[in-house]
Amino acid sequence: MVRILDTTLREGEQAPGVFFPLHAKEMAATALDALGVDFIEAGHPVAGREIAEAVKRLAGMDLRAKIVAHSRCSLSDVSAAAASGAGCVGIFLCVSDSRLDKVFRMSLPQALEAIEESVSRARELLPDALIRFTPEDTVRSEWDNVLEACRTAVLAGADVISVADTTGYMIPGVRSMGRYVNDLRDALERRGLAPMLAAHCHNDRGLALANALDAYQAGVDILDASILGLGERAGIVDLATLMTVLAADFGEGEHWDLDRLPDLYALVERHAGVSVPSFFPVIGKDVFRHSAGVHANAVIQNPEHYQSLDPGLVGREMEIALGGMSGASSVRWALSRMGIDSPDDELVSEVVRFVKIFGRKGRDVTSEDLLRVVQWCEGRPSKS
Numbered sequence: 001m002v003r004i005l006d007t008t009l010r011e012g013e014q015a016p017g018v019f020f021p022l023h024a025k026e027m028a029a030t031a032l033d034a035l036g037v038d039f040i041e042a043g044h045p046v047a048g049r050e051i052a053e054a055v056k057r058l059a060g061m062d063l064r065a066k067i068v069a070h071s072r073c074s075l076s077d078v079s080a081a082a083a084s085g086a087g088c089v090g091i092f093l094c095v096s097d098s099r100l101d102k103v104f105r106m107s108l109p110q111a112l113e114a115i116e117e118s119v120s121r122a123r124e125l126l127p128d129a130l131i132r133f134t135p136e137d138t139v140r141s142e143w144d145n146v147l148e149a150c151r152t153a154v155l156a157g158a159d160v161i162s163v164a165d166t167t168g169y170m171i172p173g174v175r176s177m178g179r180y181v182n183d184l185r186d187a188l189e190r191r192g193l194a195p196m197l198a199a200h201c202h203n204d205r206g207l208a209l210a211n212a213l214d215a216y217q218a219g220v221d222i223l224d225a226s227i228l229g230l231g232e233r234a235g236i237v238d239l240a241t242l243m244t245v246l247a248a249d250f251g252e253g254e255h256w257d258l259d260r261l262p263d264l265y266a267l268v269e270r271h272a273g274v275s276v277p278s279f280f281p282v283i284g285k286d287v288f289r290h291s292a293g294v295h296a297n298a299v300i301q302n303p304e305h306y307q308s309l310d311p312g313l314v315g316r317e318m319e320i321a322l323g324g325m326s327g328a329s330s331v332r333w334a335l336s337r338m339g340i341d342s343p344d345d346e347l348v349s350e351v352v353r354f355v356k357i358f359g360r361k362g363r364d365v366t367s368e369d370l371l372r373v374v375q376w377c378e379g380r381p382s383k384s
């Protein structure tokens, strides 16, 4: 059973222009907990007073999900994370030669010392918490550096090592996240170490979900995601799509309540000031709506003709859109949903004519439009 870490409130808040006020964080955390995620990464306490306050507040909410406080590899960050009362601390440091040299001005041994010091301090301050260490930009960093960093972190008390594809660099079958995870697990095992492994996949190449599934198949214990995939640049794996695919195709999520996803997304959409595109997988308003007459005709017989995901998985229903592409079956279907079960052919063809006119003006025909059209057709003197 894979565990899900939602990082909307940490990584997601790093998306330009996104800021969640405290009450929105509390609502999102409650909803994420009810959805069934295992970890809620709540923020980086030293990034600001409001963030520190929010992490503390969420940690005190007595949720089933563990709250994660994010921390750089420094004693002051670790102390702030520990002071928040979070049940998990995520410590990160990039150990690539170029970053150590040009950004941190540190040698590898100095970096290893910082990792040792920070992780063991976190362990000491929070004996019962889960400690995660992430060699940031894991997959583009020198392998030996990553291995040494992970070894040092685990020996200092880290329970989880997260493999971060910080720049969305990986490609299934080419630069495989799954292969990386397996190689890292094997190399650590050869050193007598068996931490839990996590994967954090960015979406720069549009491959975050594919890479996360690759890591999943390699047996990672934890997958990171965020609502709408919000995060730095192109963001990360989208939570709803990930959970839905894992439930539909991999038998995961017995305790997940995916019906809650649409409301959770609406909440975040409101507060993040980002609107969900109508074609956004699982959540978008059109993703279970069929438009062309040929499609509508087929799905009315059996939705599976044009659906490989059951909308009921996320508490939604199949719909049929009315517009320029619609034919008689779409209109009959829409009329029956209004309680008009056996419309005569004349009414159907009149409604089709109107619906096509609306559609050609680029308008989506709503149920109110349809009602008005029906009333107009029925109120007209009959042709015969």
Ligand code: HCA
Binding pocket: 011, 014, 090, 091, 092, 134, 136, 137, 162, 164, 165, 166, 167, 200, 202, 232
């Ligand atoms: C960041 C980078 C990070 C860290 C992930 C982690 C990444 O914004 O700090 O701490 O596990 O993508 O590497 O999100």
Ligand code: CU
Binding pocket: 011, 166, 200, 202, 231, 232, 236
């Ligand atoms: Cu990230």
